[in-house]
Amino acid sequence: xxxxxxxxxxxxxxxxxxxxxxxxxxxxxxxxxxxxxxxxxxxxxxxxxxxxxxxxxxxxxxxxxxxxxxxxxxxxxxxxxxxxxxxxxxxxxxxxxxxxxxxxxxxxxxxxxxxxxxxxxxxxxxxxxxxxxxxxxxxxxxxxxxxxxxxxxxxxxxxxxxxxxxxxxxxxxxxxxxxxxxxxxxxxxxxxxxxxxxxxxxxxxxxxxxxxxxxxxxxxxxxxxxxxxxxxxxxxxxxxxxxxxxxxxxxxxxxxxxxxxxxxxxxxxxxxxxxxxxxxxxxxxxxxxxxxxxxxxxxxxxxxxxxxxx
Numbered sequence: 001x002x003x004x005x006x007x008x009x010x011x012x013x014x015x016x017x018x019x020x021x022x023x024x025x026x027x028x029x030x031x032x033x034x035x036x037x038x039x040x041x042x043x044x045x046x047x048x049x050x051x052x053x054x055x056x057x058x059x060x061x062x063x064x065x066x067x068x069x070x071x072x073x074x075x076x077x078x079x080x081x082x083x084x085x086x087x088x089x090x091x092x093x094x095x096x097x098x099x100x101x102x103x104x105x106x107x108x109x110x111x112x113x114x115x116x117x118x119x120x121x122x123x124x125x126x127x128x129x130x131x132x133x134x135x136x137x138x139x140x141x142x143x144x145x146x147x148x149x150x151x152x153x154x155x156x157x158x159x160x161x162x163x164x165x166x167x168x169x170x171x172x173x174x175x176x177x178x179x180x181x182x183x184x185x186x187x188x189x190x191x192x193x194x195x196x197x198x199x200x201x202x203x204x205x206x207x208x209x210x211x212x213x214x215x216x217x218x219x220x221x222x223x224x225x226x227x228x229x230x231x232x233x234x235x236x237x238x239x240x241x242x243x244x245x246x247x248x249x250x251x252x253x254x255x256x257x258x259x260x261x262x263x264x265x266x267x268x269x270x271x272x273x274x275x276x277x278x279x280x281x282x283x284x285x286x287x288x289x290x291x292x293x294x295x296x297x298x299x300x301x302x303x304x305x306x307x308x309x310x
Contacts, residue, residue, distance in 0.1 A: 030301050036294030043287055047108040054101035056086060058257040065096040067273050091275045093265050102257040103280050109258045110239045110287060113173055117238030118231040120177035125184020126227070130215045132185065133192025143189070146182035154179035158241055162250050172251055176241045180234050187230055191223045232295030236288045243284050259284045 046053060056076055065074030068088045076086040076098070090100040132142045149157070154176075161175035195201060196219065204214050245251030246260025247267075254261050259280035266276020 030297040032293050032297030033301065034297075036290045036292075036297060039286065039290035040294060043107055043290070044111065046104060047111050050104050050108055054098075054104045055089065056098050056101050058097065058102040058105045059255065060098070061096040063096050065092050066094055067269065068092040068096075069273070070275050090279045091273065093262070093276055094269060095265070099262060099276065099279055102262050103259065103283055105257040106259045106262060106280060107283065107287075109169070109252065109256065110242065110284070112169070113176070113242040114235040114239040114287075114291070116173045117177045117180065118234040120173060121180035121184050121234050122227060122231055124177075124181045126188055126220070126223070128181065128185040129188020129223075130192060130219065133189040134196060134211065134215060134219070139189075143186075146185050149179065150182045152179075154237075155241060155244065158245060159248070159250050162245060167251060167253055169252065172242055172245060173238075175245075176238045180237065184227070184230060184234070187226060188223055191226060192219055195219050195222050229295055229299045232291050232298060236291035236295070239284070239291070240288050 057078075060076050060078060062075045062077045062083065065076060065086070065088070068074050068091050070089060070091040071087070072091065073085060073087045074092065074096070075083050076096070077083050086098065088098055088100065090098075090103065093099055093102075128142060128146070132139045132146075157179045158172075158175040161178065162171055165171045201214065201218050204218055242251060242258065243260035243263070246258045247264045249264060251260055252258050254265070262280040263277045266273060270277055
């Protein structure tokens, strides 16, 4: 028999369940997600509208305007050979190129490299992780290969691969993504090993469901949340490693405006003209920090263990 007091308690409990925030609501309310997302959105807009935000073509130069300090006015030579007066907002480098325009255009390269690296690493990592976690006969040999890759520092693998092939955007993305594949593989494998023991997966196996269909329909959807978080950290690492490779002179060609190339060209005169490194370094630090903050916020909201603490 349900008394009025019990009925009221059940109503309160039901209302509590109904009003619990969904995953999307928790993500939107997380301060780290909002902060990192807004910063990345601004950087994305900068990359998209670089032709309008940049004052001149980043490849234009004039020897008479070399090593100008921020805010100085000098000359710049157009592709048609015309010399124009130009205000260098962030100064100029040793070739007389506008650092502001090179930094703005460098945002495009960094975001493309970061996103492409995450996509490539996730694509192969998910494939290898699913096979290692679900196919027992393939688990041992495949994971030993991944352990071997993880034993070598990621930056050394990237430098070796870029040195073997001609420096290009595709080469740099592949070179940075390969060291990240074992980490994604291990993550997916650990998730698959726990998910495959669930009753609904065992039921699908007993019913004779094809293995690829089980992986696609029952296992892969349950790995999405951790992989989204992992993708943000891979993206941040890809942006940073690309800048390191370009700074060392083994990344993208020097004529391509990247933050690493801009800093590499200014390191010889850092004591006299620190702005050559300061401005691209600030953009690099803010971008990596924004991606990491976004990843931390997503982890706090998407991870069930962390979500209970929030």
